[in-house]
Amino acid sequence: MEGPSNGGLLYHEVQEGKLCAVHCVNTVLQGPFFSEVDLAVLASDLDQKEQQVMLDGSNAFSGDFLSVGSYNVSLGGDFSIQVLQRALEVWDLQVIPSDSPIAEASKYDPELENAFICHLQDHWFCMRKINGEWYNFNSLYPAPEHLSRFYLSAYLDSLKGSGWSIFIVRGNFPKECPIPASDANNGFGQWLTPDDAKRISVSCNQLQAPTAGESSSQPMNPSPSEADTIEEQEERDLRAAIAASLMDLPSFDTAKNDDGDAGSSTSKSSSDPAGNDDTVRSDADPNEAVDAKDEKLVS
Template identity: 25%
Template sequence: MERGNRESLSSSPAAAASASSQAQPQPQPQPQGLFLYHERQRLQLCLLHALNNLFQDKDAFTRADLDTIARQLQLHHPPQQKDHKWWILPLPSLVFKPHHNALTGNYDVNVLIAALEGSTHQKKVIWHDRRTPAASIDLAACHLMGIMLNTSVPRLRGFWTSRHWTALRNIRGVWYNLDSDLPAPQPFRHETHLVSFLDNTVAQGGEIFLIFNQD
């Protein structure tokens, strides 16, 4: 199953469909000759999708890569053991790992940082202080690769909420929202729109992480 597709700059977002019934469109060449890689949401693998969308590369990371990182984090920083009643089954501890869900993904910020700051990619992840307006971010900084957001989103028609990873990136002078929940990448028409979007994200309980190149 193909994990992602490339969307033309001229593509317009349509109404979102359920992840299980989404068809993957083929790349449509445009005069500009520029295509955006965009992975769509599957299970709780939003961090995987966000990272590959950030790098614009379907092979930047795999689920096996992130699972390995999560296991290494657990090995080096094991959770404190708590006393359990005898009737509690061990299954939850086999599925809900400290840094991810073994069945569906759902990776935490520690996996994000380890993945980006590891020897393979050597990026720098900086958490943006939520007390500081987004206007303080230098969006034109030459070493700023992109932005990762962690937000709370409703699932199953609002019956429960989960944390969600989203990648934003400037591509040829235009910032794009590469959210895997969107049917296609969405451009921000002006930098002020991006700043307002970031401020609104924080106001709704989201977190901003700035991703910098180190070379």
């Protein structure tokens, strides 16, 4: 029986500068296979070939194209999808847009694939299946985050809805990194067991949780556990809002006075010790407040 790739370890790279394209390629391959210099060489080669095609053609806009500089690497270090494709082609891997006809099956069964590359603006990251389990290798995360198969599908749909470009990577992925881990110290790469990755993710999520009174925006890509917490908090906030709105409603006696009922002028005050039993206390628990008002409306 074939053993787990890389001895069961996960290779992850933490964001360094604007090298997310490098991190993305390496985590797809699960090893420090490429550096920023390697991708820059591929980008330069692509630029030269594209410029030669424009010079050989009769395109009226070739002069504008040649004056731009590079379409495959920005001054900030962001690389084009063509560069990532060339890098992965070295390992006989194919990069396919998710909206391609040959990628139709992945829309319904994404877990049958082995890797996805995601891009928005100037950020790249990959999701990769390792030893039968899916992980998010976003370099903005301190460690790879485990993804259930159900969450993988929902997460991909969410990314597409937010404008992310999704690419599928197919082919024979390397089973072992040819570079010994002891010689692979590139400053931002690390080898982790799945348990270590989980421990690091949980620890960092706890440290980054906002304290009371602090305003904080939600993370761009919340983990499944964070999504559950957010949903529970939203439900509590909703119940509290309903309770507050019900406490602001006028009592039936007050409503009668507003309608001109002369016999209702002696309505009970909420401050009367023998006062209205259906008045909701301002310090009541929100859930109790909802129940009390529901009973009042029924009666």
